[in-house]
Amino acid sequence: MKLHYKPGACSMASHIILNELGVAFELDKTDTNAGKTEAGDNFLKISPNGYVPALITDDGDIITENAAVLQYLADQSPDAGLAPANGTLARTRLQEALNFVSSELHKSFGPFFSGTELVGDARQRAETRVGRRAAYIEQSLADGRAFLLGDTFTVADAYAFVVLNWAGFVGVSLAAYPKTQSYVARIAARPAVIKAMVAEGLMEQPA
Ligand SMILES: N[C@@H](CCC(=O)N[C@@H](CS)C(=O)NCC(=O)O)C(=O)O
Numbered sequence: 001m002k003l004h005y006k007p008g009a010c011s012m013a014s015h016i017i018l019n020e021l022g023v024a025f026e027l028d029k030t031d032t033n034a035g036k037t038e039a040g041d042n043f044l045k046i047s048p049n050g051y052v053p054a055l056i057t058d059d060g061d062i063i064t065e066n067a068a069v070l071q072y073l074a075d076q077s078p079d080a081g082l083a084p085a086n087g088t089l090a091r092t093r094l095q096e097a098l099n100f101v102s103s104e105l106h107k108s109f110g111p112f113f114s115g116t117e118l119v120g121d122a123r124q125r126a127e128t129r130v131g132r133r134a135a136y137i138e139q140s141l142a143d144g145r146a147f148l149l150g151d152t153f154t155v156a157d158a159y160a161f162v163v164l165n166w167a168g169f170v171g172v173s174l175a176a177y178p179k180t181q182s183y184v185a186r187i188a189a190r191p192a193v194i195k196a197m198v199a200e201g202l203m204e205q206p207a
Pocket of ligand 1: 011053
């Protein structure tokens with residue numbers, strides 16, 4: 001398998017899951033602005049929307065969209081328990097969480113990455129919107145559960161972690177959401193996460 005990624009982008013969720021699964025894979029650092037892959041291919045021919053993640057399976061099929069890539073990866077190794085079985089209510093809950101992370105939490109960070117400096121009222125509005133989405137995560141963790149679906153880490157947690165981790169990067173405080181902060185720290189400590197962050201150049205290898 002090959003994962004097209006950009007350092008620190010949402011594609012890191014799939015990178016984390018590939019590490020969690022311990023399967024063989026290649027990485028291709030992709031320049032979405034230039035539309036070029038590290039190997040020199042035209043990325044728009046691989047992913048017509050021009051964004052990561054794009055996963056190329058061992059059979060050469062191309063899968064895009066975080067929610068689809070993450071579930072595909074989890075389904076390759078069902079014994080790893082990174083997604084509940086298809087057809088169950090628990091799987092629907094996973095899809096509910098993945099869709100929330102994708103269309104609500106992830107997109108709430110859009111204004112911070114628009115390429116235009118975010119100041120004044122526009123920044124305030126964007127911060128408020130991130131805060132609303134973080135508040136929902138906080139509420140989801142209110143019963144003391146360790147992860148979004150309960151006490152088991154799933155692909156939705158990898159995706160939520162990557163997006164929540166952007167808060168520090170763009171200078172948005174999550175201090176009002178202590179359970180969410182602990183949740184982020186808990187996931188950040190996973191060896192698969194550290195490995196992905198080191199490989200993407202986001203942190204040094206811990207001693
Ligand atoms: N709907 C897509 C969105 C993916 C997305 O927003 N990818 C960003 C990185 S987090 C990207 O590649 N942006 C570059 C671009 O749009 O040129 C998904 O869920 O996979």
